Amino acid sequence: MSTLVRGLVSTALVVACGTAAFWWGTDGFSAYTAEAARRADILRSPRPVPTVVLEDQDGRRFSLEDYRGRLLAVEFIYTRCMTVCRSLGLAFRQIREAVPPEALERDFALLSISFDPERDDPASLKAYGRNFGADGEHWRLARVRDAGELAALLAAFGVVVISDRFGGFEHNAAIHLVGRDGRLVEISDLDEPLAFAGKVREKL
Amino acid sequence: MPARGCRRHLAWAAGVLYLLLATPPARAWLEATMSAHMLAQIPLLAALGFVACRLLPERTQDALLDRAGGIVPCVLLATFASSYWMLPRALDEALARGAVEAAKFVSLPVLVGLPLALAWRRLGTLGRGFVWTNFFSMLAVLGWLYIAAPVRVCNSYLVDQQESTGWLMVWIAVLMFVGWLGSLFVGGKGNPASLQSSSSERDAVDTEPTGQAGGT
Numbered sequence: 001m002s003t004l005v006r007g008l009v010s011t012a013l014v015v016a017c018g019t020a021a022f023w024w025g026t027d028g029f030s031a032y033t034a035e036a037a038r039r040a041d042i043l044r045s046p047r048p049v050p051t052v053v054l055e056d057q058d059g060r061r062f063s064l065e066d067y068r069g070r071l072l073a074v075e076f077i078y079t080r081c082m083t084v085c086r087s088l089g090l091a092f093r094q095i096r097e098a099v100p101p102e103a104l105e106r107d108f109a110l111l112s113i114s115f116d117p118e119r120d121d122p123a124s125l126k127a128y129g130r131n132f133g134a135d136g137e138h139w140r141l142a143r144v145r146d147a148g149e150l151a152a153l154l155a156a157f158g159v160v161v162i163s164d165r166f167g168g169f170e171h172n173a174a175i176h177l178v179g180r181d182g183r184l185v186e187i188s189d190l191d192e193p194l195a196f197a198g199k200v201r202e203k204l
Numbered sequence: 205m206p207a208r209g210c211r212r213h214l215a216w217a218a219g220v221l222y223l224l225l226a227t228p229p230a231r232a233w234l235e236a237t238m239s240a241h242m243l244a245q246i247p248l249l250a251a252l253g254f255v256a257c258r259l260l261p262e263r264t265q266d267a268l269l270d271r272a273g274g275i276v277p278c279v280l281l282a283t284f285a286s287s288y289w290m291l292p293r294a295l296d297e298a299l300a301r302g303a304v305e306a307a308k309f310v311s312l313p314v315l316v317g318l319p320l321a322l323a324w325r326r327l328g329t330l331g332r333g334f335v336w337t338n339f340f341s342m343l344a345v346l347g348w349l350y351i352a353a354p355v356r357v358c359n360s361y362l363v364d365q366q367e368s369t370g371w372l373m374v375w376i377a378v379l380m381f382v383g384w385l386g387s388l389f390v391g392g393k394g395n396p397a398s399l400q401s402s403s404s405e406r407d408a409v410d411t412e413p414t415g416q417a418g419g420t
Contacts (some may be wrong), residue, residue, distance in 0.1 A: 003270070003274065006270075006273045006274070007273040007274040007276060007277065008273075009273065010272060010273025010274070010276075010277035011273065011276050011277045011280060013277070014277045014280045014281045014284065015280065017284075018280070018281070018284030018285075021284070021288060022284075022287075022288065025288060025291065025293070025294065026291065026293065031293065032291055032292060032293055032357075033292045033293050033296070033355075033357050033358070033359075034292070034293045034296035034297060034300070034358070034359050034360075035355075035356070035359055036293075037293055160296075160300075160359040160360055162360065162361075162362065164362055165362075170356075170362050170363065172356065172359045
């Protein structure tokens with residue numbers, strides 16, 4: 001009898017602890033991938049992003065800090081990318097077109113940041129921007145020259161970049177929204193630019 | 205039960221292999237691809253726990269099993285813990301955070317290999333069949349999900365690796381299933397009896413799960 005009871009208690013304990021571990025490890029059975037977890041985590045607790053020094057397509061130096069007080073859409077790209085960054089570029093264009101022009105002047109900006117500073121010099125950034133209709137003012141393209149700063153920036157955004165076998169990169173592509181207080185507040189899928197633009201309009 | 209000297213050698217080998225797996229070069233090597241991470245490193249860690257358990261005196265194993273509450277909680281524990289490390293998120297986090305990596309190295313031998321080894325000797329044909337088929341189906345379903353997933357499930361691995369790992373999982377599941385079925389029939393003159401006399405030490409080593417996994 002006591003072995004039976006012990007077996008039952010033990011089984012119940014295993015089921016309870018196992019379920020709790022899964023609950024804890026998947027944010028309540030909602031996030032089974034690191035990407036889903038990153039997005040859920042940002043929504044729960046917006047994260048400050050480091051104020052790194054960037055260099056834009058015209059060679060101008062600036063800081064993320066300069067965007068304080070404005071909403072900022074951020075994407076991470078490399079200019080030779082022919083796959084997912086194309087979708088990102090198109091998504092950014094759709095967002096820009098869906099946001100009222102007067103907001104672009106004062107309250108909202110877009111920024112494409114390259115994680116391949118070695119090859120993405122201002123000239124290639126400019127060419128890339130021209131392809132997607134970036135104006136270089138309200139939608140700038142930039143690189144982070146300092147490797148340490150770039151790593152810190154990617155880590156803060158939760159972007160993982162790995163090399164593929166063809167000299168390019170694979171990365172978790174998404175559209176990031178940085179709030180007026182300089183904190184990352186939301187991460188959206190790149191195939192839902194209009195929903196993202198809607199959220200931006202709500203916050204304007 | 206292996207002879208004494210033999211057992212000492214096995215213990216050394218298992219310990220050395222475990223430490224070797226934990227070295228940064230071995231980790232980098234086995235974690236460089238999704239398939240090696242999921243289908244080599246993780247099963248090896250669990251297998252080491254299984255072997256380590258078998259190296260304990262039989263009486264200790266029996267006492268541990270009784271203390272743990274019998275075969276059902278042990279099998280359940282191994283199922284929960286092994287399923288956890290099949291989550292794509294767990295793989296990513298093991299790569300990104302040292303604490304999660306350490307948890308993987310501890311939990312796979314202790315919470316998967318050990319309880320499975322404890323329960324295995326007392327499982328009959330039916331029980332073992334349940335564990336095996338559960339494992340095959342989990343592997344095949346997860347493999348299929350990896351193949352069919354429209355999104356990249358691991359940020360740390362290339363998307364084509366996801367697909368190749370998925371196919372590998374499906375193939376391993378199919379081959380192991382065929383092998384297991386075959387063993388039921390072929391090993392099978394008076395098969396149930398031969399499987400049930402499972403407390404014999406030969407059997408304990410022969411039916412070690414990942415040992416058979418390598419039977420391809």
